[in-house]
Amino acid sequence: MDVLVVVVIVTALAFDFTNGFHDTANAMATSIATRALRPRVAVAISAVLNLVGAFLSVEVAKTISNGLVDDAKITPAVIFGGLVGAILWNLLTWLLGLPSSSSHALFGGLIGATWIAAGADAVRFAAVVEKVIIPAIASPVIAGAVAAAGTFVVYHLTRRADQRGVRGGFRHGQVVSASLVSLAHGANDAQKTMGVITLVLITAGTLSPGVGPPLWVIFTSGLAIALGTYVGGWRIIRTVGHRLTRIEPQQGFAAETSAATVILASSHLGYPLSTTQVTSGAVIGSGIGKRLSEVRWGVAGRIAIAWLLTLPAAAVAGALAGRIAISGTLGVLVVAFTLVALAATFYAVSRRDRVDRHNVNDDEVGPRTSPKPTFAN
């Protein structure tokens, strides 16, 4: 097998790993914030379900570009550049604690690398608008509206009940709803890496065109996203779980259930939505459903800016990496070493303000109004 192919496969698995830890918050942030699950237990459950989800379907893996670029003009070096752009954006937004879309980062990276390697004609801008821009605007609004409606009804129905029992009941419900989001995430996001690796193997002549991913590709992709999930993107978990709005179990359950429903309904229709944007929108909606002032709109605004920047920023990074990588083996090595150096720098910077399972629930915005609950398990 060509060295470049091996490098691209390893880079794809590295992207899958960052996808996992970047998106742990999607499923588990609210369960950790409401103490429905202990942080380590939450990420362990999410990791296992992401691995299981990877084996449920390979439909998405049939295409990595989703029709956004001309697949015929994609080479292993272009894919490598795109992956590097996506990984760098994922690491930067993780460092800043911003829940941006890993899928958009991957698409942005591939668009940038393809554009620089094959020209603007290789990018299908109409598809970018239809499959990325419109869903990016619609998905958080839809999920937010559903979560707001659910949260409003929940508080209305349970306002006269004993709140201790109510919170306990919803904490148990959160375990199931968060697990469903994890399963859906594994089924959707692990397939993107499977698609990347499968396409590289096809372009290298190792696999025949039109075949699905081999079992070892499915397993390694599922394992990489599961390991990333288990490591836990604690900085993003803290943002989604504590800094967007103060979440109670009723809100957490409503947000997770709404997110799971919207993700599953859109997947069933073949309509691509970002799980990150859906869950973040649902969390904001759960704050609106309780009380409009519950939402910290400054944090929500910063997240929205990150969403707007994800595609172009990853595209620029992907274009730069792709431009160097297509020049030859030396270019690939330069990009690979630069990626490792920048990743190490991001990690070193993150250690100055370390966030982990021990301090992820430290509430920096004032004391909780409700009594500190006990764990459900």
Place this chain on the structure above:
Amino acid sequence: MGGITVPWADLGIVTAVGLILGAGVVTLYAVGVRVLSPVTGSGAARRPGRTRIAAAAACFAVCAGAVAYGIWTLL
């Protein structure tokens, strides 16, 4: 740039399914939790009667069915 089609029908379906099933499951679960919880100020907490337990179980069973259907759609 080619013609851009906004998939209004798909967006409408996702919104409708989300509101009916998503908010519906949340509502049903809330009803189940509510009937099992004593009312504030009703004195000492009592164990819920058989009727309440049966009603709550029915609510939770429908919610479990919705989760199972959700998993099935992934396959």
